[in-house]
Amino acid sequence: MEIIKVVEGCKSGNQFAENALFDKYYKHMFNLSRRILGNHNDVEDVLIISFTKVFGNIKKFEYRGDYSLTKWIKTIVINESIRFVNKRNKIKYDDNIPELIACSEFDSDLNDIDIEQIYSIIEKMPSGYRIVFNLFAIEGYSHKEIAELLKISENTSKSQLRKARIDIIKKMDKIKNNGKA
Numbered sequence: 001m002e003i004i005k006v007v008e009g010c011k012s013g014n015q016f017a018e019n020a021l022f023d024k025y026y027k028h029m030f031n032l033s034r035r036i037l038g039n040h041n042d043v044e045d046v047l048i049i050s051f052t053k054v055f056g057n058i059k060k061f062e063y064r065g066d067y068s069l070t071k072w073i074k075t076i077v078i079n080e081s082i083r084f085v086n087k088r089n090k091i092k093y094d095d096n097i098p099e100l101i102a103c104s105e106f107d108s109d110l111n112d113i114d115i116e117q118i119y120s121i122i123e124k125m126p127s128g129y130r131i132v133f134n135l136f137a138i139e140g141y142s143h144k145e146i147a148e149l150l151k152i153s154e155n156t157s158k159s160q161l162r163k164a165r166i167d168i169i170k171k172m173d174k175i176k177n178n179g180k181a
Helices: 003-011 015-037 040-060 066-088 115-124 127-138 143-150 154-178
Strands: none
Touching: 003 015, 003 040, 003 066, 015 040, 015 066, 015 115, 015 127, 040 066, 066 127, 066 143, 115 127, 115 154, 127 143, 127 154, 143 154
């Protein structure tokens, strides 16, 4: 079924269309929320809330192509994921920029590190690092957008990203040298 027809079906309350929309976006939104929350059970809770909001507000949504729908759903999932984190445990951000570490020793040959190890490293990061890293490096948000979304300064966003990158490099280096983080 064409996505525009799915959206129109959702607007008229068609259960088949809602199922089609959910099935189309579930996996992508699950992965997005998981990168922010780092916990499978929390992700399920957030997705229930998020898709309830999607279906509750779809009549207000103006379809401008597949990208607009994806962006709209993604924004709802990101906002709900952040709201969930803030409700559970207030995120503390540290504005201090860490000293430069000698990364020149880190060999960029990542052939021995698989994607699951990288996901594991990201999931175990402190929530401030993880959220900023995912929004910036994976979702493509600017520091200004992240600052507005998280109600932090742009410098805090930059600091959290830098710390996340240092954390990833150190842990990847450790995996490469020792076999585990």
